Every structure is written in C-alpha cells, then in structure tokens.
Amino acid sequence: MKKILVILIFFIGQASWAQTTSPSKREVIGRDIGQLKGIKISGRIMDEITGEGLVGATVTVPELDLTRVTDKNGGFELLLDRAEYTIQFRYVGYETIDYPITAVGDGRMTIRLIQEDFQLDDVVIFGRDPEKNIRSTDMGAITLSMNTMRELPPFMGEIDIVRSLATLPGVSQVGEASSGLNVRGGGVDQNLIQFAGAPIYNPSHMFGLFTAFNADVVNDVTLYKAVVPAKYGGRSSAILDILPKAGSVSKWGGDLMLSNYSGKISLNGPLIKDKVSILGGFRISYINWLLQSLSNPTVRNSQANFYDGNLVISAPISNKNEFTYSYYTSYDDFAFASDTTISWRNTAHSLQWKSKLSSKLSFEALGYYTLYDYGIFNLSGISDFEINSEIQDLGGKFFLGYNFSETSKIVFGGEYKQVNIQPGELVPKGTQEDILFKKVQNEAGREAGIHFQHDFELGEKFGFAYGLRYDTYQYLGSRVVRQYAENEPLSDGSSIGETSYKDGEVIQTYGGLGPRASFRYSLSKASSIKLGYNKMYQFIHLISNTATIAPSDVWKLSDNFLGPQIADQYSLGFYNNFKGNIFETSIEVYYKDLQNVVEYKDGATLIMQNHIETELIPAEGQAYGVELYVKKNLGRLTGWASYTYSRSLRRVITPYEEENINDGEWYASNFDKPHDLTLIGNYKVSTNTSISATFAYSTGRPVTFPEAKFEYSGINLAYFDSRNQQRLPDFHRLDFAVNFKFKGQGRFFDGNWTFSLLNVYGRRNSYSIYFGESDGSPPQALRLAILGVPLPSLSYAIKF
Template identity: 40%
Template sequence: MLCFSLRFWLCAFFLLVSLAGFSQVSDSSFFSGKFDKTPLQQALQEIQTKTPVRFYFEPDWLKDITVSGEFAQENVAQVVAVLLSETELEAAWYHTYAVVIFPSRASHPAVVYKDKQGKALPRLLFGLPKNVSDTKKVELRGRLTNAKTNEPLVGATVSVPALAVGDQTDANGNYRLLLPTGEHLVTFKYVGLLPEERQIGLYAAGTLNLPLHQSVVVLNEVEIRGDRPGDSNVNSVQVGANKLNIGVIRKMPAFLGEVDVVKSVLLLPGVSSVGEGSSGFNVRGGGADQNLVLMGQIPIYNPSHLFGFFSVFNPDVVKDLTFYRGGIPARYGGRLSSVLEVQQREGKGGKLTGTGGIGPITSRLALEGPLLSEKTTFLVAGRAAYPNWLLHALKDKRLKEGHATFYDGNASVKHTFSPKDNLTLNGYFSHDAFGFTQDSIYSWENTGVALKHTHTFSDNLQGSLSGVFSKYRFAITDKSLGNASEFSNGIWSGSLKAAFVYDAKRHQFNFGAEATRFGFKPGQFKPTEAGSAINELILPNDQAIEAAAYLSDEFTITQQWTVMLGMRYSLYQNRGAGEVYVYDPTQHRQQRTITDTLRYGAGSAIATYHGLEPRASLKYSFTEANSVKAGYQRMRQYTHLISGAMAVAPLDFWQSSNTYLKPQLADQWSIGYFHNFGGNKIEFSVETYYKKIQNQLDYKEGAELWLNPAVEAELLPGKGRGYGLEMQLSKREGNLTGWISYTYSRSEIQVNGFFKQEKINNGAFYPTNYDKPHNLALVANYQLTRRLGFASNFTFSSGRPTTMPIGLYEMEGNTVPVYGDRNQARIPAYHRLDLSMTIETNHKKDKKWEGRWNISIYNVYARRNAYSVFFRDDAYAVPQAYRLSVVGVPLPSITYDFKF
C-alpha cells in the first residue's frame, strides 16, 4: 500500500493526466477470460498474469467491488472499460502497459474544505461512495508522532468539529474515531506543534498515520492550559483529569528558578498543600499519602527534595504529565485520591543532543542520541543542588549553621527490534542530605527501575509486559561523641504487570493484570561506634503481596453519548514471618493491655483483604462545544503512611494493612459541565464531587509513633467525607494565555470508637488537618514579542485547621495548657504572588545552540505565610500563639537553560 502523501499526489497527477487527454491506451494486448461476480482486485491480477499490462491502485478503493463479464481475445483497454463501467472507478493509461485505477470524478465531493489561506486541504479517500448506506459508521484510526523526534504524541487530540466527535491519543500515540460515512474535516492538535487538517472521504475503514511539525516561531509553547490539550475538554469522556505539557510548565514562575512538576499541579482545581516546605499535595480533601505518584511506571514514595521545596522530577527528562482526581481509569489502583503520572522522554535518534540549565540552587544536564545504531537510543540526565550559600546568608542561627544538598539521575535506553516490538529500560536514583549541625544528618533516597516490552499484535491489539522495582529509604545519622547512631526506615516494592489495549471499532478495551510484593521496614535504631551509649532497637520487618486484574471499555453509543465502564479486582495479603499482639477486649488498646502474642511463620497469611473496584464515566454532548460528564469510582488503599505531621515528612513510615489496620476504602461521585467558546480558544468547566472514606486513620492524643512495636494502639480508624465545587476558566491561544481556578472543598473525619479514649471531639465530624475550604489560583502568561515573555502566579487559600489552648492549670509548680476540641481553629490564610520573565534566543532553524534566560521573584510582596502556629508559656497567662513562616521574604533568581 502506498503511503498517504505519495498516494495522494500520484492520484492527483494521473487524474490531471486523464483530464488533459494524455493517456496512452494499449492497442496491442488482448485478453480472454470469464468473470462472474469476481472481486475486482482478483480480476485485475488475472489480467496481469496473462498480459504485460500492470495496474496500480489503492486496495481500499477496490474493496467489496465485484465484476462480471466474458471476453474472447478482446483488447485489454476494452476489457478494463467494461469491468469498470458499473463502478465509480476510472482508468488512466500513462504507459502502453501501465494503468492507474482511481475514483471517478463523479465521486468527488461537491464541497471542498479549504484552509485559512483559501487553499484546498489535502484529501484522503477510504473506500468508495457506491452502495454505502447513509447510516453506516466506519472507523478511522492511526498514530500521531513528532515529526522531529519520531516519538509518539501522547494526549494529542483528533476531532471532527462538525460532529462534536473526538479522541485523545494513548501512550503509543494511537487514536480511533467512529464516524458516519461521508466527507469529514478532521483536525489534529498537540501543544507546542502546528495543528494539521485533512479532508477525509470515509466510505470504508482506514488508517491515517500523521507526523506533526514544530512551528518556526515557537509561540505554541507559551500556551497555558489547565486541562487536556485541544478540544478534549469537551469531547473526552474522562472527568476530573488534566494534562500539562512540559513547555507550559517551563513558563511558570518557579521557586529559585527550578521548574517543578508538582508545584504546577498545585495550581489546578481541587489540589492544595498544607504550606511551604511540605512535600506532597492534597486532592479533593484527601491525605498526601492517598496520591499515587508515578515516574513512568515507577511508584515514587517520597516525591520531594529538601523537605518539599523541590520535586524529584528533573524537567529535562519530563515529556508531559497526566493528573487524575476523578474518573481514575481501572488500570490504576492502590491509592484513594489521585494519580499523577509523569511521562519521561525517550532518547531520540539522529545525532547526540543535550539540554541543561544553570541556576542559583541547582544545575542539570541531559544527553540523548543513538547508541551503537539507530535502533537503540539513550537518554541520561543528572541534577545537583548547592543551597548551602543561601542557608549561610540567612539570619536564623540554626539555618545559618545548617547544610543541605541533593542530587538525582535518570537513565533510559530503548531498543526497537521491529515496527511491532520495542524494549525500554528506565532507571532513577536520588539522594538528599540535610542537617542543622555537622553531627546530625537527615538523608533519604529513592531508587527505581522499570523494564518494559511492548508488542503490536495487530492493528487492533497492542500489549506490554513490565517489571518494576522501587525503593525508598530514610535515615538519621548522629555523629556526636558518645551517641553515634543511625535510625532508618523504608519501603520497597517489586511488580510484574501485563497491559493490553484492544480497539474494536466503537469499543476500546483496556485490560491487564499485575502482582506486587512489598517489604516494609518500620524502623531500626543502631549504634554506629563501639563506644556509643545507644542501645539497639529493631522493629520487625513486614511483608505483603498485592494482586489485581482489570478491564475497562470506552464505548461510543451515539455521537452524543459516550460511556467508559471499568472494573478492577484487587487482593492483598499481609504475610509472615510476624507477630500479632492480642489486646484485652474490655479496654481500649494500649501496650499495657496486651494479653498474648500470635506468631506466624514465613510465608503464612496474617491478614487477607480483597474486593471489587468499579469505575464509570459518562459523557453527553449537547453540541461540539458543550458537554456534561458524570463519574463514579471506588478505590482501595492497602498501605498507610504513619505520620504525626500533616504532609509527607522524612520521619514518616509506611505500614501494611494487617489484623488491626484495615484497608482504606473510598467512593467518589462527580458531575461536571464543560464548555468551549471563542473558537475553542477559551475553556470553561465546573465540577462538583462527593467522597466517602472508610478506615481513615487519625491519632490518639499524645500518640507515640517513633519505634513503637504496638503502633496500632496509637491509631484510630474513622469515617471520612469530602465534598466540593471546582471551577476553571482558561485561555489557551493568543499573546495572553492562562487560567483562573477556584475550589471550594471540605474534608472532615469522624472518629467514634467504642471507648471514650477512642473518640475524638465526642464522636462528631471535625476538619482534617488539611481541610482548606477556599483555594484560588490565577496563572497568566503574556508573550510581548517572539523572544520576550512574562508570567505570573497568584495563589490564595484558607488557613488550615489547628488546635488551640483555651486555658491552663498548675500542676506541681508547672503550668499546663488545656486544649479545646481538635482542629476547631485555623491559622491565617495563605496568599502569594510570583513573577517571572523569560528571554529567548533567536528562532532560526539551523542554530546549533539554543539559550533561554529566566528571571523570577518568588513571594513578591514578602508575605509571611504561616506554616504552623505554636504556643509559648507566659507566666500567669494563657499561652501565646506565635507564627512559624518558612519563606517570609522575596526570593529572586536567575536561571540559564540551554539546548544543543
């Protein structure tokens, strides 16, 4: 089969030739034979075997056409004319023995689509109009790639605006549309690349693979949007999902000049954090541990550097990110609130290229290119931080004497065995170290490896098999004389995953299975020198396995109705060797009420949990620019992050579900209205949701969590609920782009155990530590010239809850504060403005070096936002509240990014 471009121009050429009368008909070749409802392609092949004449055609044009006729030593030209007389095909002779078969001029559309310059758009014909029912629907499918790198475009949109029908490309760049037969104008769009349009004569199923090109004037990259690219804000069935391209993220003002994927997510509706200096984020009233963060396929258990000021994602290796806060696909599991999947770039072939940047806190470099041959490509990247000079310049004495650093590295190798098979190996490692003194050092590490084999079985079926390993470790090292010691905890997981995608015209099936083994290290405290006064204390490690299988179907019912149904089944088992304490059932759990200990051998089941996790999304399109979507999802989370803090902190540790700690279970319902206007330049969306959580954990008053062998006695299960409203208005084209998002959300929990000590606030619902009702984000980007752009972010959020003292009493000469009900007061509201300016180099095509300067100011008006409020005793008075601010001054920075 000829490729599209060659096929189009060849047919156009021969059509002109035939119109001009330049055909040369053979008058020296004769044929004898008989055809009785014989497929036309078979008839032409028989003529070729008996004569020197050769035919050239597109097989789709001859599909389902049969011919009849009996010939005895007749001229081939006459034979061909008779066979085609009852079809909508014509023959053009461009040589005595060469014939092109093409659609008749009578089958050409009366209306020709034109571009903005008035030129006719390229037209591709699949099948012929003859005998095609007006009500018949056929499938258009294909693959979109980046013309420069040949990488698949993930999240690109393919749409037919006149029918309000569209699709979004998957992880391999594939799309599919089910369309009525006829002529259609199809648009192809992706952030940062030039859009394409094609006129499609669709009378039979067809495949169109298309590369999208970069613009010479790189203004597309400054488009800012908080939702999926193109028209999928309205057309996609997915509810509660966002996609951001790294080009968008690079334009945002950044903390000390370092582009941050996680910080960009905080500007989306439904997402918040407890404050500066906190890692992780909170989604729709959920805890920071309820978010599944993936680097490719690798789960990241602590996504932060330097206690949350930076994320683990190096911007030079990030391709784009997809963020789900509702309507989570069935292929994801293990977390309650959201999925953040960060796609890494794959090394491109051709020649060796590099990117990097130099800033006041970090520097980075990435190299990519072919490895030995064009079939194998690689990408390696490294980043290092040097913030000590900044700490030493601060006024705070403890910070002034402190020291900090981090570094991380990414590596990727991809080998293409054939167009149907490729193998990808990705690796990641990071290390952080921080200390207020030279004697005490906090350190933590993330390590991850993923090996993935992808195979295309057919045009309809693709599959992949992956092996994934991830490990997180935290340690505190004390080098002081006489107390030399190390405390550490951590978690590791190893997974085997099989995933498949099957396109069946109006259905798109995703199905697969996975198995994961977990290892939990809750804590150990060891002396590191012979003369240390520290006594060794090691908590027993925990083991668990989790298995899951899933199936989902995205089904196009009509042009207006689309539904996505999914089901996931998961099974989790906490396994030995291990011990389980038995508590006195007549008293609330605590160490002194332990009455017995049950011991389990290696590999034996200690506790087993399982259940179904249904998912559903429904979309109804009023017009091409208006739709309503609704969704429901059930999620199960079998691992728990035990922490006395409000966000992910280094001292936290992961804990398996076991005999006493039940899995968390969440049900969420959501509905939203989506509208595009101004020629799809402006997007509006409003969503509302309600979420119920079972077995959500909180802590007893004065809970002791550090190195506690009976930590379950300090934890209290409760019922959680969250509800809210999310609105977003975004402009994604023009010199001025950006978005405004507002979220009203509530997050509450009820702990109402059997004993008084197992009740909080007398069993009533109360706000969680991360309940922040009002969140507002304004993101703006103005491109003044081709080379000069300005950006700003403004954020506002309600203060999070805290517990205040309401009185005091004297006890043995000491003043003891009396605290009120938990989380019934709030710290002051948070707001901040950031500004940045970006200066581009020239945009010549043949330049070998590209540079970009970014100048930014974080916290422009020096807002001293409170991270927490603490209390100090004053004689004979209620303890006074004091505000702890992490960043209370403007922080300017200048960064130089380059590419060669």
C-alpha cells in the same frame, strides 16, 4: 514472489517520499488496492529535532469532521473511505501541517513537526483535541504537557511538576515546603505517584521545596482525581502518572539549565541508529550559599544537598513492538546545625513491553522494582545514633486492549505486587550505654488485582465508560502478633499474649470490588454534562502527625488491627467551551466517603513503635466541594483561574470514651482548606519575550493550640483540649517571571533566560505556629515562615 516484493518496496518508497516532499496531492497506497471502505491510515507524529513522539497532538480530517489524538508514543490511526482528504497535524508550539492525500489502501506515515515562534495572534494551535473536555467521558482527568508548565513562573528557577498541578481546582498543598498533593480532601499517602509505571513514595527534595522529578526527562503528567480508570488501584484518592520521554533514534541532542540554586543536564540520541535510543538526565543542587546568607544562626549553620538522575532506553524494534527500560534515582540529605542529619533516597527500575498484535488488539506488560529508604543520624558526639527505615515494592502488570470500532474499546488486565517494609532500626554509634539497639518488626504484604473497562459512545450525544476492579490483599509473616483483652482499648496493659507466624504465612486477608463508571451527555458540540462514581481500596498507610510527608513518618501495611482504607466518590460536572474553544470552562461538584482513615491517639508515640496498633484509631472521613475552572487557550494573554470550595472532615467514635477525639464530633482534617483560589496569566510581549504571574490564596490549614499550661514535677507542660479547632492565618502569595529567548550569533546566548521573583510582596505565610517561653511573661506565639521575603532566581536554559 519477486514481483510482489518489488511492488511492496515501491509502495513503501512512495509513502516515505510523501513524508519529505510537499506535492499538492498524495496517495496513501497499501496492501489492498481494491478496498473502498475501512482504509486504515496509521502513523506517528514526532519532534523534528529530538525525534521523540508528541503525545496529545491532534490529527484532523476536516472533510469528515473527524479528530483523533496521538497516544503515549505519538501514534495515531484513522479509518477512512476511498477518497481525497486533507489531513491536518497540530501540536501546541509547533507548525501546523496540512497533508492532501488520496486514500487508496492501508498505509503508514511518519510526521515530523518543527517548533515555531508565536508571531501572529490569529494562528489557532491546539496541543490536544480542543473538544476533548466536552466529548470524552473522562471526569477529573488532567494532563499537563511540559509546554503548559513552562508558561508558569518557575519555582526557584525550575519547572515544578507537583506545584503546577496544585494550581488546578481540587488540588492543593498545605504549605510552601510541603511534599505531595492533597486531592479532593485526601492525604498525601492517598495518591499513587508513579514514574514510568513504578511507584514513588517521596516525590520531594528539601522537604518539599523542590519536586524530585527533572522536567527535562518528562513527557507528560496526568492526574486522575475523580473517576479513576480501572487499571489503576492501590490508593483511595488520586493517581499521578508521570511518563518519561524517549530519546531520538536519529540524532544526538540535549538540554542544559543553570540557575542560582540548581543545575541540570540531559542528553539523548541513538544507541543503534533508527532502532534503539537512550536518554539520560542529571540534576544537582548548590543551595548552601543561600542558607549561609540567612540571619537565623540555626539555618545558617545547616547544609542541604540533593540530586536526581534518570536513564531511559527505548527500543522500537518494529512498528508492532517496543521495549522501554527506565531508571530513576533521587537523594537528599539535610544536616541541621545540631549535627542531626536527615536523608532519604528513591530508586526505581521499570521495564515495559508494548505490542500491537493486530489492527484491533494490543498488549502491554510492565515490571518494576522500587526502593525508598530514609534515615535520621545524630553524630554530635553525645548519644550518637542512627535510625534507618526502608520500603521495597516489587510488582508487575499487564493490559490487553481490543478496539471494536473507533468509538468502542475494552481493556482487560491484572496486577501483582509484593511490599516489604522495615519500619525502623535504631543503631547506637559510639560507646554510650544510654542508647540500646532496637529494631521494629518487619512487615510484608502482597496485593493482586484484576480489572476490565469498556468505553463506548452511542451516537454523538451519549458516552459511557464503566469498569470493575477486584483487589485482594494478604498480610504476611514472619511476625509476632499480640492478642488483647476483649472490651478494653488496645494498649500495652491490655495485652494478654502473642502468636508467632512463620515467614510467608498469611496473617490477615482483605479484598473487595471497586466499580467505576462515568456517563456523558452532550448538550451541543460545545457543552456537556458528566456523571461519575468511583470506589477504591488502599492497603498501605502513612502514619504521621504532620500534614506532609517527612522522613520520620512511618509507612504501615493493613493488618488484623488496621483495615484497608475505602473511598467512594460521586461526581457531577458541567463543561462548556466558548468562541471556537478559545475559552474552556467547567464546574464540578463531588462527595467522597472514607472508611478506615488512620488517626493517632492523643500523645501517641509513632517512631520506633513495635506495636503501633496501640497508638492508632480508625476514623471515618468525608470530603465534599465544588470546583470552578476557566481557561483561555489562545491569544497573547493565556492562562486560567481556578476556585475550589471544599471541606475535608474526620470523625472518631470508639466504644471507649477516652479514645474518642473531640467527643466524637466531626472535625477538620490537617489539610482542610475551605477556600482555594489560583490565578495564572501568561502574556506574550513579543516573539521572544513573555511575562507570567501566579496569584494564590487559600484558607489557613487547621492546627491545635494549647488551651493552658501546668507544672508537673517542676516541668511546664501544655494542655490540649480539642483537635484542629484553630487555623493558621490565610495564605496568599504572588509570583512573577519574565522569559527572554535569545537568538544571537553566539551559541552560548542562543537560549532562554528566565528571571523569576517568588513572593513578590514578601508575605510571611505561616507554615506553623509554636509557643515559646520567656521569663516574666506568658508564652508567646511564634510563627515559622518558609519564604518570608521575596526570593529572586535567574536561570539559563539551552537545547543543543
């Protein structure tokens, strides 16, 4: 036994020595010296400085024309025959390493890559498998690394995750101060945004001017907009999965960034050396000086504040087990000059366990808790009040994966969650008698889902991915539910009684199967055709008469009056790479059918509404479009161009003519923008200097203007006819940035200085248009522009 232990220690020492030296040939030796085939080489690729795993790095064996991409932890596996090989390790922005090895038996290695400066134009470095877009069965799955986002002009001095995604085809926003994303004709509530597996309900600061995620603690971001893997559910449009970084287990380090609008710092290092790491990040704004410098007296006398924080503790206790705890919080408040303050807060906890049960079998479990609370406060001294609302989301999920081979894998899993909503509570402040306490009934629901997915390839030409998910949902008491008269619209006047349900009692149940499938046919190594289908269910709705998320909006669960949203999407795409993957192109077309989309009645009252079903109407929707994408990956000039032609339409037909919208005809949704063009360019002037620019153009979003005005009881009232029949002026804007990397003698100046100019030519893009009265003249149209002038920013960032 002692001899065996000595031999094993010797072999482990040899593998460790191979990682830190560079001989012309290395032997990977393991527990089975005699095997000739099926030798497993596994390992992890890490950043030399921070120790964090590099997601999406490529591991290539040229002799076998074999390429693998590292997983979420930077891990990889290769199955080789007993022979000599040269393994290449590559990641964008890092030095490429070639490892000659002799594969004798199973072995494991740790590769540490060092960041490099791009000095030669002919150095070819890819941050992922350069042919993944051709060979995979993924449709509409987009992963952006932080290195890619750093090439974009920063928004007000910072990398903006959500705005970076909005530069891609099929993804848009309704304006310059809008939160969330509109993906392929879907509303912002139709996207599941999750950070470390926990859902986030409002991903914005300052009504959308900033994204509520600190890029320094984010590892990568993946958006699924077409065929969504079966392990995701609960939303009908898209999934945005944001993964945090893990701290280094070997040394301490961090990041610091200061700009003229905000500042942030992150710190990471070992809690227990080589076993447990911690990463913390904090960001805060100091933008009030800008508000106070503006000419508008209302804005000048307002105040805005926000902050967000992160904590990640990672414990890779062995090569087979890893635990990760993640905490996220964000807070905003905006005080108008009228003494009305709006605030909102996100809080999320998640705990994840990953286990490798065998060479082919893996297990993952995750539990989370999310709280989103928001409020409106009026402390003017006259009719003071406070309105509070909140959402609590508690759930867990697990995944069991089995790899039959390098080209065939299957994943099973399940998910359960409980959602509790306090829609609104009005609390009088002071002694005024004109405002009374009021509380909207709480809501509760639970969701559960089971799923499986199988991905496999048949030779080099064909690839398949198919899956099935079953979702079930229950709407729960305690609650008092109205009954309404038959053959009459739902209204206060048609109410005929009430039914009381006890706490936890099931009021309504929904469920359904959600199949997903995609097919890939490779025309050559550089081109392929893909076909996909996706069906998803959504049991929570954002009730709003605005085009973006606002703290005054109402989140509503499906009940016995409002069914779940159901989306069926069909996609077809052609993908082609040119000149050794330097150019990446694609064209995708899609059609999406939507059921039970929520619309509101004309003149609806949505805030503090105890029976909101009387204000809502179920609608049907359709969205279709074509997306063009061209990307240049290498050279001094890199970037991409994306163009989308799309339509997002709604239709409301009810048995009651007075409830029909636009006479039952199709009309544009609030976020319908037929033409959307984005041009991105980044030019490396020298090793230490780069210039980037973004130009965006889109059709103006639909709005409803009054057709006339009339006087009633001495009050002028507007008359509205058809909904969303007019549009705001077209949107276009140019942003520009210059980045300087200094390596001087002083530590303070050894960092990145970035100067950016948003809205270079001062375009006053209309966020909204409203009408004002003036004596002796007809009503005048007035335009609200968020960024009406060029907005400069200067930021300094350093790693330490």
